[in-house]
Amino acid sequence: MARGTDRRTRSGRLAGDVRPAPGLLLLVVAAPAEAIAPLGAEPPGVPVAVVCLGRGEPGEAQALGSALAAARERGHRIAGEPHVLDPRDDAEERLLDLFLDLGPARVGTLDPDPESVAVEGGERKYAVVEPPARGAAALAALAAARAYQEHTGRPVYVECRRAGADPYASGEAASRYPRQSRWLTRGTDGRLSVHLLSAAGVLCWTETVPGGPDWGGPELLETPPELMPGLTVLQGSDGYVRLFGLRRATDKGAQALEVVTAAQYQSGRPLAPWQSIGNPNAREWERARQVGFPVAALDGEGTLHVFVRNVGRGISTRRQDRAGRWTGWEHLRGRRIADELAAVPGPDGGVDLVARRRDRAEAVHWHYDPASRGWAEDRTVPVRMVPGSLAAAPEAGGVRFRYADTNELCLWRPGAPAPEALGGADGGGAATGAAGAAVQGWSCTVLVRPGGDGTTAIGVHADGRPDTGTWWAPGGERSLVAPAVALDAGGRAVAAVLGTDGKPRVMRQREGAEGLDFEPWRAL
Missing domain, CATH: 2.120.10.10 (Neuraminidase)
Structure with a gap:
């Protein structure tokens, strides 16, 4: 199931490799089983590659293989077999090689500060209950992602899954650092x-x-x-x-x-x-x-x-x-x-x-x-x-x-x-809003949130009067973080997303339009 990672040059890829689609999510974990929960939290259609810093316990590779097969059935684009690093190699250096080869827009990894529990006794001491390899894998991923962006100038966004999170929790609920x-x-x-x-x-x-x-x-x-x-x-x-x-x-x-x-x-x-x-x-x-x-x-x-x-x-x-x-x-x-x-x-x-x-x-x-x-x-x-x-x-x-x-x-x-x-x-996930937008002569609050299909939904209600009803409409773009909204200098509502390709996009309220109408999305 897993494949080893022969050392690659930083100027090219191994012959026969296929470069994944734009917007790749690279999951960096300590062992194969730890990639299963973050993989399951991703919406269908996301291109994904997996890197393991170790082989884990017996049966982990098979469990991840089954999860990847299920992800393919959900519409994920899986970029080849999982990469398994040689423990004799420098993890940060090998990860940087893979980052340069694969070109991820996002990196998903573990909690660099695993949760600990109080130790019984006269002194107030705490002991980490997770394998230290998990925190080490996260720190290596953070360092490699930083080095990759500094080397290439291509933005990459990192998310860490919280230690002890429910395997079935959503990405928003399981993130160590809030989106x-x-x-x-x-x-x-x-x-x-x-x-x-x-x-x-x-x-x-x-x-x-x-x-x-x-x-x-x-x-x-x-x-x-x-x-x-x-x-x-x-x-x-x-x-x-x-x-x-x-x-x-x-x-x-x-x-x-x-x-x-x-x-x-x-x-x-x-x-x-x-x-x-x-x-x-x-x-x-x-x-x-x-x-x-x-x-x-x-x-x-x-x-x-x-x-x-x-x-x-x-x-x-x-x-x-x-x-x-x-x-x-x-x-x-x-x-x-x-x-x-x-x-x-x-x-x-x-x-x-x-x-x-x-x-x-x-x-x-x-x-x-x-x-x-x-x-x-x-x-x-x-x-x-x-x-x-x-x-x-x-x-x-x-x-x-x-x-x-x-x-x-x-x-x-x-x-x-x-x-x-x-x-x-x-x-x-969360909803954000901005008050004071003019809609058909009324002062209104405009809301943005992730919709049921994962794309942004736009809502509006009279300022200070949500009890009069909130009207929702599809916005048509996914966002890696909660969508945002603010009023521009002309008082028009501007919605913003961080696209799945790692590029922010905005759409602006159409001036003089009937109702709450927006111009097309524009990449920054």
Whole structure:
């Protein structure tokens, strides 16, 4: 079933090899069985190749062979037999050879920071319960993907499957780092920008003039080389774009992770220097490596609040005032939560944080009161959510999610007795939106989400009145991340996707059209 990988030159391919179709997904795993779950999460039609850094246990190769046969029946285009690396070779070097040979647009791999469990005893110690080869395979894949992009200039996007994830979980629910959703923004000069994290760093595309239609880019922004494959994009009322991520702090130990942030103050300009804001478990790096992914929000006073899930499955937060001063980490007491958080400005000038419970469909809610500068937990949240569907809804002061019992999209404003239905029960993943679009003389909120067939669906409802009904229509393009939407300088809605070929595309609301009508998709 599997084939070995003879060393290839970096200037060509082995005779007889067939180059896979554009948009190739390259799965890099430690052993054959670990490719089965991510393969099953992919929609039909995706071109896939598999690389194993070891042969695994007896029977694993046969199990993967059966999974690949089933994937072919579902319409996947499987690029030959799995590659198995020789353990005597340097994994990063051999992976780079394969990347150069195969030309992937995406890389799927494992969790570089496998989950650990508490060890019984007098001291609080944690032990990793997964084979170390899994984390090593992920780190080798990340390094090779970065080197490939730097060598070729071709963007490649990496996704890591979370340790211990349900084998049947969707890609959104099983991802170690959340898929980007808010990645299309409008700067202070009126130009739209796209910020996407590739293997080699943050890529930025920017409109050449406000309102388009032309774009410049991609420009590779200065990014720490150890940044993990996830990115949170925040934009406040000041128009500045703030980026947040996790960096592998090799200067503090091979396993250390820290939260980092950088700001872009003007569209199309370089980022300000990246700043470390640490890790709530920094005194114990073997625990700190399990920190969740950061989310952030600005309160009415302009104070920046950053949140992460800590190793104890609670919430840790820091805040930065307008003068740039940071508080220490504060630990919010509460129930055990999953790696799924959303932070939004509150109607009273404070901040609301909503998180999904770890082992059940419920959610928890904290509110920050700027007057008392304290946090209060609300344990009576009328929300039951599908994993991987929670997203901030800043234009409505609430959060969106899929209701666990029906898969229907909902909007919940903290403090409301019940969520409001938005329809769209087909599909999965998060929905994002932008308010203030003019549709037949009405001010409307435009929503985008993955549809039932995997392509983007476009929805619209009157601003602040989802109870009057949300109308959905097909958008016709798949996206590797949650589709995004923003208003351009002329007030027209612009939807954006990251195509399966790794190229972003946008479509703009047609000016003067009856109803919500869009121009054709345009590749950037």
